[in-house]
Amino acid sequence: MSKQALRASARPEEMRFPWLVRARPYLILLPALLLLIGILYPFLLGVYYSFTAFNFKVPDSQFNFVGLRNYARMVTDGDFLYSTYITLAYAVVSTAIELGLGLLVAMLLNRESRIAKIFTPLLIFPMIIAPVIGTLVWKMMMQPSVGILNPILNRVGLPSLEWAAVPETALFSVALVDIWMFTPFAALMILAGLRSFPNAPFEAARVDGASFWFTFRNLTLPMLTPFILIIVVFRFMDSLKMFDIIFAMTEGGPGNTLMTYQLTAYRTSIQFQRLAGGLPYAILLYIMIYLVSMYLIKAWGRAQRRAAGY
Amino acid sequence: MQTEKAQGRLAAVLSDAFLILYFLFALFPLVWMVLVSLKSGPELFTTQFVFTPTIDNYIAILFGDARAAAGVVAKQEFPRNFMNSLITSSGAVLISLLVGVPAAYALARYKFRGKEDLAFTFLSFRFAPELVVIIPLSVVYRQLGLYDTHLGIMWVYQLVTLPLLIWVLRSYFEDISPDIEQAAMIDGYSWWHVFFKILMPLVRPGLAAAALLAFIFAWNNFMFPLVLGGSNVQTVTVASLGYISSAQGFFNRMAAASVLATLPQILLALSIQRYLIRGLSFGAVKG
Numbered sequence: 174m175s176k177q178a179l180r181a182s183a184r185p186e187e188m189r190f191p192w193l194v195r196a197r198p199y200l201i202l203l204p205a206l207l208l209l210i211g212i213l214y215p216f217l218l219g220v221y222y223s224f225t226a227f228n229f230k231v232p233d234s235q236f237n238f239v240g241l242r243n244y245a246r247m248v249t250d251g252d253f254l255y256s257t258y259i260t261l262a263y264a265v266v267s268t269a270i271e272l273g274l275g276l277l278v279a280m281l282l283n284r285e286s287r288i289a290k291i292f293t294p295l296l297i298f299p300m301i302i303a304p305v306i307g308t309l310v311w312k313m314m315m316q317p318s319v320g321i322l323n324p325i326l327n328r329v330g331l332p333s334l335e336w337a338a339v340p341e342t343a344l345f346s347v348a349l350v351d352i353w354m355f356t357p358f359a360a361l362m363i364l365a366g367l368r369s370f371p372n373a374p375f376e377a378a379r380v381d382g383a384s385f386w387f388t389f390r391n392l393t394l395p396m397l398t399p400f401i402l403i404i405v406v407f408r409f410m411d412s413l414k415m416f417d418i419i420f421a422m423t424e425g426g427p428g429n430t431l432m433t434y435q436l437t438a439y440r441t442s443i444q445f446q447r448l449a450g451g452l453p454y455a456i457l458l459y460i461m462i463y464l465v466s467m468y469l470i471k472a473w474g475r476a477q478r479r480a481a482g483y
Numbered sequence: 484m485q486t487e488k489a490q491g492r493l494a495a496v497l498s499d500a501f502l503i504l505y506f507l508f509a510l511f512p513l514v515w516m517v518l519v520s521l522k523s524g525p526e527l528f529t530t531q532f533v534f535t536p537t538i539d540n541y542i543a544i545l546f547g548d549a550r551a552a553a554g555v556v557a558k559q560e561f562p563r564n565f566m567n568s569l570i571t572s573s574g575a576v577l578i579s580l581l582v583g584v585p586a587a588y589a590l591a592r593y594k595f596r597g598k599e600d601l602a603f604t605f606l607s608f609r610f611a612p613e614l615v616v617i618i619p620l621s622v623v624y625r626q627l628g629l630y631d632t633h634l635g636i637m638w639v640y641q642l643v644t645l646p647l648l649i650w651v652l653r654s655y656f657e658d659i660s661p662d663i664e665q666a667a668m669i670d671g672y673s674w675w676h677v678f679f680k681i682l683m684p685l686v687r688p689g690l691a692a693a694a695l696l697a698f699i700f701a702w703n704n705f706m707f708p709l710v711l712g713g714s715n716v717q718t719v720t721v722a723s724l725g726y727i728s729s730a731q732g733f734f735n736r737m738a739a740a741s742v743l744a745t746l747p748q749i750l751l752a753l754s755i756q757r758y759l760i761r762g763l764s765f766g767a768v769k770g
């Protein structure tokens with residue numbers, strides 16, 4: 174609301190207290206600001222703890238300031254590079270496949286087809302189930318004695334897999350669950366994008382005899398950019414910090430195969446009670462996510478302005 | 484011309500075939516979950532798709548198991564877990580509504596210093612790795628006596644529910660022209676009257692949908708009650724792990740519990756389908 178508008182709408186008592194008008198947004202926000210403090214305080218406390226030797230088993234150890242020792246330990250840990258690799262691998266693989274598959278499914282659903290009409294409302298089911306429960310259902314399907322996936326593989330002439338129980342296929346198994354759960358999210362966003370497009374440019378392309386690929390590369394894809402970036406923001410950030418699927422499937426195993434930053438932080442701080450030891454992993458992940466999301470959100474803003482024709 | 488038409492038909496058939504394959508992949512686990520929940524113990528191991536359905540698992544989940552009462556197998560407390568999920572999730576959404584509705588309005592309507600920074604700070608709750616906040620909270624909660632309490636879980640669920648409500652509602656408030664408010668104020672209505680009698684009815688459908696979506700996300704949360712709760716607030720998500728890790732391997736019980744824990748979600752989601760895209764994208768995609 175502009176200043177003039179505020180003044181025009183101000184009531185008599187507010188004219189006598191102009192500070193009230195200026196303070197109003199802050200007053201309205203007050204409850205939210207108080208809540209914000211309740212969240213930011215533990216966050217800052219966590220940063221502080223990461224510089225101490227805090228340990229649940231040793232009382233008062235939160236006051237033993239050790240500088241960067243926890244960070245140095247993290248970086249020099251033999252598993253640190255692998256943990257970085259698996260954190261990124263999980264996020265890149267699942268986000269990329271969800272984006273590609275989601276794009277394909279959305280394009281196919283955006284046609285005049287009875288099957289597309291029946292299926293579209295069912296799209297939400299996999300992403301509405303709790304990730305832990307969805308993962309347990311997959312774990313049950315992968316299970317050697319009661320599972321159904323191996324019998325299905327055998328039926329079509331493929332050998333049985335050991336799924337998340339062996340290092341070779343563990344990442345594949347958890348990424349499969351992630352892809353199952355969140356491809357619908359990507360498909361729904363793309364579908365919303367496709368349906369929001371004006372008809373005219375596509376009509377013009379058709380009249381000019383443009384091929385499907387030409388239209389796709391020069392019209393559809395550029396216009397979809399803001400929607401694609403939204404998917405990447407949500408899915409890449411969420412899969413970088415994915416906990417539920419990996420924990421429910423293997424708790425990070427077998428061995429350290431799936432020990433991402435999140436899983437390492439949880440195991441060190443909570444399971445092993447070395448609270449300060451796990452925090453550097455969580456904070457490093459926080460910085461990574463912060464930087465990437467700032468970049469992506471800026472790119473999204475640019476893409477949206479471009480799509481709007483500015 | 485003839486070949487072009489034939490090509491078009493072939494493309495349509497292939498497209499439908501791919502969709503069918505994809506939806507087999509997307510829906511089969513849910514179908515399988517329902518099937519397993521209807522199997523008896525022995526049939527769990529001996530059958531695949533053909534078996535004699537039984538509702539014993541549901542009865543055992545809801546009303547207790549005779550063998551559990553006799554101490555033969557571990558006791559499962561599904562109704563209590565369900566209530567815990569219900570209390571913590573609806574409490575969290577209520578707090579978020581009280582705090583988030585005015586905040587969303589202020590962020591949509593007023594220009595003030597630090598506005599976008601504040602909006603993004605709320606959004607960052609959603610994207611920050613939760614452990615940065617909940618590892619130190621596990622210490623604070625023990626000091627404050629909030630560990631393993633419903634209030635403690637509701638508080639930390641704000642990380643999930645508040646950014647969603649603020650951002651989605653802000654986009655709905657922004658859709659309403661400020662002229663409506665100004666006209667009403669010039670007519671002499673108070674700010675409170677304008678807000679509750681004119682604005683709220685306009686955003687109500689979006690508000691309800693955002694609240695229900697926030698409820699679903701809180702319900703689905705696993706890490707917060709795992710770290711900050713014990714047996715007192717154990718939710719269905721935390722409890723569901725117990726079925727599979729117990730030595731008996733109660734896959735059919737787990738499946739029945741999963742069905743019961745998922746059913747309300749699916750019904751809620753279907754009821755807000757029109758608003759789902761805007762909710763899921765935090766207001767970024769209008770859908």
